[in-house]
Amino acid sequence: MRRLSDVLPELLSSAPGKAGTVLFGVLLLVAAYVVLTFPADFGPARWSNPALWGDYPKTAPPVWTNLFGANRPEHRILEARTPTRTDGKVKTYVLPLDYQASQPPTFLSFSVGDVTYQAHPPTVEAVLIRPDGGAVRLYQTVPGGPQPGETPPYRRNFQEPLRVQLETEPTAVEAAYNFLSEKYDPHLNFDEVGRQLPLALFGTVVDGRFVVLKGGYRLEAKVRLDNPQDSVGLVRFVVGGAVYGLMGTDSQGRDLAQGLLFGLPIALAIGLAVSTLSTLLGTALGLVSGYAGGPTDLLIQRAADIVNNVPTLPLLIFVVFVLGAKLWLVLLMLILFSWPGLTILVRSMVLSLRSSPEVEAARALGCSTGRIIAYHLFPHIAPFIFATLIFSAPGAILAEAGLSFIGLGDPTLPTWGQILEQGFRTGAVFNGYWWWIIPPGLLIVLTALAFMLISLGLEPILNPRLRRET
Amino acid sequence: MPLLDVRDLVLHYATPRGPVRAVDGVSFGLEAGEALGLIGESGSGKTSLAVALMRTLPKNVARYEGQIRFQGRDLMPLSEDALRREVRWKGISMVFQGAMNAFNPVLRVGQQVIERMLVEGIPRPQARRRAEKLLQRVGLPIEVYDRYPHELSGGMKQRVVIAMALALEPPLVILDEPTSALDVVVQAQIMNLLKELRREMGLSMLFITHDLALASDLCDRVAVVYGGQIRELGSLEGLLERPLDPYTQGLLASIPRLHSDRMPAFLPGAPPDLVSPPPGCRFLPRCPKAFARCPQPPALVEVEPGHLARCWLYAGD
Amino acid sequence: MDILRPLLLRAVTLFGVLIAVLVLLAASLGATGFSDRILEATVNEEIRGLRSSLAGSIRDPDELERTLQTRAAELRASYGLDRPWWVRIPGLVTRVLTLDLGDARSIRSYSGSTRIADIILERLPNTILLLTTSTILVALIGIAAGVWLSTRIGSRIDRFITYLAAISNALPTWWLGILLILLFTYRLGWLPSEGMYSVPPPEGGWPRFLDLLRHSVLPVMTLVLVSIGPSIYSVRTLTLNIAQEDHVNVARAKGMPERVVLWRHILRVAAPPIVTGLILGLAGSLGGSILVETIFNWSGMGRLYYDAIAGTPDEGLIVALTFMFTLIYVLARLLLEFLYLVLDPRVRYEEAVGRPA
Numbered sequence A: 001m002r003r004l005s006d007v008l009p010e011l012l013s014s015a016p017g018k019a020g021t022v023l024f025g026v027l028l029l030v031a032a033y034v035v036l037t038f039p040a041d042f043g044p045a046r047w048s049n050p051a052l053w054g055d056y057p058k059t060a061p062p063v064w065t066n067l068f069g070a071n072r073p074e075h076r077i078l079e080a081r082t083p084t085r086t087d088g089k090v091k092t093y094v095l096p097l098d099y100q101a102s103q104p105p106t107f108l109s110f111s112v113g114d115v116t117y118q119a120h121p122p123t124v125e126a127v128l129i130r131p132d133g134g135a136v137r138l139y140q141t142v143p144g145g146p147q148p149g150e151t152p153p154y155r156r157n158f159q160e161p162l163r164v165q166l167e168t169e170p171t172a173v174e175a176a177y178n179f180l181s182e183k184y185d186p187h188l189n190f191d192e193v194g195r196q197l198p199l200a201l202f203g204t205v206v207d208g209r210f211v212v213l214k215g216g217y218r219l220e221a222k223v224r225l226d227n228p229q230d231s232v233g234l235v236r237f238v239v240g241g242a243v244y245g246l247m248g249t250d251s252q253g254r255d256l257a258q259g260l261l262f263g264l265p266i267a268l269a270i271g272l273a274v275s276t277l278s279t280l281l282g283t284a285l286g287l288v289s290g291y292a293g294g295p296t297d298l299l300i301q302r303a304a305d306i307v308n309n310v311p312t313l314p315l316l317i318f319v320v321f322v323l324g325a326k327l328w329l330v331l332l333m334l335i336l337f338s339w340p341g342l343t344i345l346v347r348s349m350v351l352s353l354r355s356s357p358e359v360e361a362a363r364a365l366g367c368s369t370g371r372i373i374a375y376h377l378f379p380h381i382a383p384f385i386f387a388t389l390i391f392s393a394p395g396a397i398l399a400e401a402g403l404s405f406i407g408l409g410d411p412t413l414p415t416w417g418q419i420l421e422q423g424f425r426t427g428a429v430f431n432g433y434w435w436w437i438i439p440p441g442l443l444i445v446l447t448a449l450a451f452m453l454i455s456l457g458l459e460p461i462l463n464p465r466l467r468r469e470t
Numbered sequence B: 001m002p003l004l005d006v007r008d009l010v011l012h013y014a015t016p017r018g019p020v021r022a023v024d025g026v027s028f029g030l031e032a033g034e035a036l037g038l039i040g041e042s043g044s045g046k047t048s049l050a051v052a053l054m055r056t057l058p059k060n061v062a063r064y065e066g067q068i069r070f071q072g073r074d075l076m077p078l079s080e081d082a083l084r085r086e087v088r089w090k091g092i093s094m095v096f097q098g099a100m101n102a103f104n105p106v107l108r109v110g111q112q113v114i115e116r117m118l119v120e121g122i123p124r125p126q127a128r129r130r131a132e133k134l135l136q137r138v139g140l141p142i143e144v145y146d147r148y149p150h151e152l153s154g155g156m157k158q159r160v161v162i163a164m165a166l167a168l169e170p171p172l173v174i175l176d177e178p179t180s181a182l183d184v185v186v187q188a189q190i191m192n193l194l195k196e197l198r199r200e201m202g203l204s205m206l207f208i209t210h211d212l213a214l215a216s217d218l219c220d221r222v223a224v225v226y227g228g229q230i231r232e233l234g235s236l237e238g239l240l241e242r243p244l245d246p247y248t249q250g251l252l253a254s255i256p257r258l259h260s261d262r263m264p265a266f267l268p269g270a271p272p273d274l275v276s277p278p279p280g281c282r283f284l285p286r287c288p289k290a291f292a293r294c295p296q297p298p299a300l301v302e303v304e305p306g307h308l309a310r311c312w313l314y315a316g317d
Numbered sequence C: 001m002d003i004l005r006p007l008l009l010r011a012v013t014l015f016g017v018l019i020a021v022l023v024l025l026a027a028s029l030g031a032t033g034f035s036d037r038i039l040e041a042t043v044n045e046e047i048r049g050l051r052s053s054l055a056g057s058i059r060d061p062d063e064l065e066r067t068l069q070t071r072a073a074e075l076r077a078s079y080g081l082d083r084p085w086w087v088r089i090p091g092l093v094t095r096v097l098t099l100d101l102g103d104a105r106s107i108r109s110y111s112g113s114t115r116i117a118d119i120i121l122e123r124l125p126n127t128i129l130l131l132t133t134s135t136i137l138v139a140l141i142g143i144a145a146g147v148w149l150s151t152r153i154g155s156r157i158d159r160f161i162t163y164l165a166a167i168s169n170a171l172p173t174w175w176l177g178i179l180l181i182l183l184f185t186y187r188l189g190w191l192p193s194e195g196m197y198s199v200p201p202p203e204g205g206w207p208r209f210l211d212l213l214r215h216s217v218l219p220v221m222t223l224v225l226v227s228i229g230p231s232i233y234s235v236r237t238l239t240l241n242i243a244q245e246d247h248v249n250v251a252r253a254k255g256m257p258e259r260v261v262l263w264r265h266i267l268r269v270a271a272p273p274i275v276t277g278l279i280l281g282l283a284g285s286l287g288g289s290i291l292v293e294t295i296f297n298w299s300g301m302g303r304l305y306y307d308a309i310a311g312t313p314d315e316g317l318i319v320a321l322t323f324m325f326t327l328i329y330v331l332a333r334l335l336l337e338f339l340y341l342v343l344d345p346r347v348r349y350e351e352a353v354g355r356p357a
Helices: A004-012 A015-037 A042-047 A063-068 A170-183 A190-195 A197-201 A256-292 A294-308 A312-323 A327-338 A340-354 A357-364 A369-408 A416-425 A434-457 A464-468 B046-054 B080-086 B109-119 B124-137 B142-146 B154-165 B184-201 B212-218 B236-241 B246-253 C004-031 C034-054 C061-079 C085-097 C116-150 C156-168 C173-187 C205-243 C246-254 C258-296 C301-309 C315-343
Strands: A076-080 A085-087 A090-099 A108-117 A123-129 A135-141 A154-156 A162-165 A203-206 A209-212 A215-224 A231-239 B004-015 B018-030 B035-039 B061-070 B092-095 B172-176 B204-209 B221-226 B229-235 B301-304 B307-309
Touching: A004 A015, A004 A369, A004 A434, A015 A256, A015 A434, A042 A256, A076 A090, A090 A231, A108 A135, A108 A197, A108 A215, A123 A231, A135 A162, A135 A170, A170 A190, A170 A197, A190 A197, A197 A203, A197 A209, A215 A231, A256 A294, A256 A327, A256 A340, A256 A369, A256 A416, A256 A434, A294 A340, A294 C004, A312 A327, A312 A369, A312 C004, A312 C258, A312 C301, A312 C315, A327 A340, A327 A369, A340 A357, A340 A369, A357 A369, A369 A416, A369 A434, A369 C173, A369 C258, A369 C301, A416 A434, A416 C173, A434 C156, A434 C173, B004 B046, B018 B046, B018 B061, B018 B229, B035 B046, B035 B212, B046 B061, B046 B092, B046 B172, B046 B204, B092 B154, B092 C246, B109 B124, B109 B142, B109 B154, B109 C258, B124 B142, B124 B154, B154 B184, B184 B212, B204 B212, B212 B221, B212 B236, B221 B236, B221 B246, B229 B236, B229 B246, C004 C034, C004 C085, C004 C315, C034 C061, C034 C085, C034 C315, C085 C315, C116 C156, C116 C205, C116 C258, C116 C301, C116 C315, C156 C205, C173 C205, C173 C258, C205 C258, C246 C258, C258 C301, C258 C315, C301 C315
Parallel strands: B035 B204, B035 B221, B092 B172, B172 B204
Antiparallel strands: A076 A231, A085 A090, A090 A215, A108 A154, A108 A162, A108 A231, A123 A135, A123 A215, A203 A209, B004 B018, B004 B061, B221 B229, B229 B307, B301 B307
16 A cells, blocks of 8 residues: 555656646646736626727737738737827827738727816827828817816716727828828728728828838827816827737637636636545545444445436536526535545445454554544555545536536636637637637646646556556 | 476566566476476466466567477477467366466356367357266266356365366366365365376376475375476475475475474575576575585486486586 | 346436436426426416406406406415425426426427427437437447557557547547537538538438438547547456456467457456446536537537527526436436446446546
8 A cells, every 4th residue: 555655756757747747837836826916806807897808909819820921910009198298288198109010900099098177178189190201180089078066176087088999080081081182192082091991091092092001100199288287197099900919819809818817727726626625525425434334334325326326517507507607606516526436435445444454453452433544544545535636626627617618607707618608609610710719728628637647647546457567 | 208298498578677587497297197296486487387388478478488299299389379279278278276267257157168168169068068077077066057157166166177177188287276275175175186087087287386295195296396497306205205405305394294393494585586596506595505516507417216306416527 | 147136226326316306406496486487377378368268258357357366376276386385396396207397488399399398309319319329439449449459558559548548538528529610610621510400401311311420420529539538548458457367368278269268258358347437437428418519509408408598598498408318317327237237247346447437
């Protein structure tokens, strides 16, 4: 019989065991980083808050896909919180942009926020300065005036900036048409400009067709303040990209990298919590059942027999459906369904150990039952239990993911299964949005694989018969 | 011409540590109707000798050579298929160590007794009649034929194993520790059965055991095996009364005797590791009579007529 | 052969499982008030019918209302609606058993029926088809490849299968299905990813069958791929262990031909634990088929689960499905247990490959 202290050398002596340990270590580090840097309410407050993702491109593939072909524009969010220059009452916020993509932006938006004024609201004007020297006035706005009963200073758009989608903005269409027809092509079709405004703004006209103009652009937001104490604390210009970030975005514009990162600690927690608790439960019941015997034994074995023979997934679906999609409930059910196998095994091990010379001697020496279990039974089965613990973790991760995939995931916590489910439900497979489909599954596999590799390294403990083959 | 004549038989197994010299140059002869005992401690290579004779080799064989003449025919050049059809069970059958595991657990016992007869083309009803006769001959009721192995006791299984070995009435039966897992009473019954069978059927027997007393009950001649080699070979009386080899002497001295004040002596040390045996005499590290020539490997020489020993004490010059 | 007693013992356990699930289902139907809603709907239906038939004979509207209310109270009492739900559990169990669970909310059967029983029974064969095809394939391939592999222990392919088996345990069935769709449907364009038949389905028996075959390739492949590694691995290990047992050596020493040794003394002995492996994998394949049906829009009971959860959740369907899946499981188990008992005269369980389930 091996002791628990033999487990680690055993594990590190095999290639899969080593690989699994390293992989598991990396995953743990990343998970720790996520736990430390992400807000605890990431799920409801950020991931599931569509307002936060409005300025992101929808279903954009990752940036690095540009390495394999088209030079699609990256997503740019330009922000300024203090003015670049001041000319009397006019403060100008300058947002420079070097545009080198060969395709036009997918959308353009402009936002103003954190506005404070004493009497009259400021006027805000957005002008796009192009590399060819053109200055196109995109938009002009005035934050809301004072409400009856309100007292100064008036504060506007602190929670949610005043946002406008520019590619449908008439002012911008007209300004772009005026500029382009004057400079490049007098026969320019006005409607054409309206239809392809981002291209018109970031392009020139050659032979009656728009062509992207690469070079240094500049958005200038001119803010006319009525009072020296008035201020505008946020100016944002978003140049919608066709690619985004390391992992791309989903159909709501959510940054998949964030969701996927946040899913890691959850997946690890699910795997470890379920396997630890069910292993504890299974071991405890097995020890009691094997050592106590009699009616207790019979009761536990009958119960184990029945629970062990239940088709898990249908029942899991049913219970979660009836009692609500809460993660703790899913975990509880997984624990309640997964103890019997171990209980039956531990019981049979205890039965054979109970009549061993060691235990008989301990009993003859007058050791208490508790002491015999703790010092003469448990150490013998501990390595096996540890191996089982690791082996059962992937099952829990996969079960939760499967449940999420059917649509029974806990909506307050974005898990990998849910990300995949949303992709599947909204036709990501059909549309070929592979960056939305492949990474979550791959991460599930990777996490489960870390556990599986470790348990492959522990195989000789789980299955001593295999040692015979050479 | 002896029934079985073995010359320089070698069987080495490959292991990660190196070749295990389980059988390392064994030579002996066996006359028709004779019973030869092969005696050795566990790990001495005596079971491997049976494996080598039957050529039921495991996969990790590193070296397998020598000469095995059976009924005047050299078995070594025979193809696997010819050996299987013409020699196994028909010429040489075997009673295995540990009858508990000698049976296929999901087949009826009778089926396992007759399956080799069926391969010979004997019709099933006839095979069954013969099997039932054999079962009766080894002292079992006919009903055993339709039992499953797990329904039989150890002693009954051992009897079936013997009946099975006699299925094709082979001239030679190898008995590999046929009684080692049995109670003393059952062991005595089985030994008596073997003696009866030998007398009645004129069988030749190669009796492999660690128990000198058992061997002396059944055998005419005895060979002592140590470290994959035969150390001493002679008639039963000769070997028991005038053991030549220090190992045989030690072995005999270690048997407790009734009505004797002498304490049983024991051999200090352990049998040699067959991966790296001592280069000279394999018994050297444990030998009380070792002297200057012992680091050279001794040969098996005839010391007295029909009595051979592998020891420098008797090498002459 | 005394096979009845052990079979009965196993049947009792499985029957216990069925009863436990039934009671759970009945209790939650009652506790969530769903059964009340079904019964109320039935009562209202009858009252509506009564109202229109009585409208001719009873002129006074007040009297009509009174008569109807009395009748409604009678009906409620007869349905047990005046008693708390736990008293009605036996009745509820019967309802679940007979799939008498009223109408589905929005899902219809292909023949247009709204009755839950009709919908489920129409889908049952499709689920069975998928499940049995893949299970049989996994068993056959597993046995053939496992035996072959047991003669090549330690080779490169052996190590590959060992790792494949480990990775399979970390591979979500449904994700594998999606990958196969991405590859075979959208990249290569070889195979359909959806449904059981093309739209519109081809005419005639033979083309229709071929169409079904084409549509079943990906779902079956998914189910087979995800469990083939462990299946091969377990057969390989079993065969290997048995091949090392003494009786195999005895058979060889007896001079039995190698073919007989393999079939009669190795495979025949390995058969019971192989069946045990199938038994242990059954729950997993059932769960896998639910998810695979969802992915491939295979109109079986698994896809129905997904449809009943999405949109307006349909309790009746979910209860019926959970019961039906439990029933399928219990019946399949009994079949396999019977097979096991026939195969193993020792009538005892052996641990299949030593892995805890």
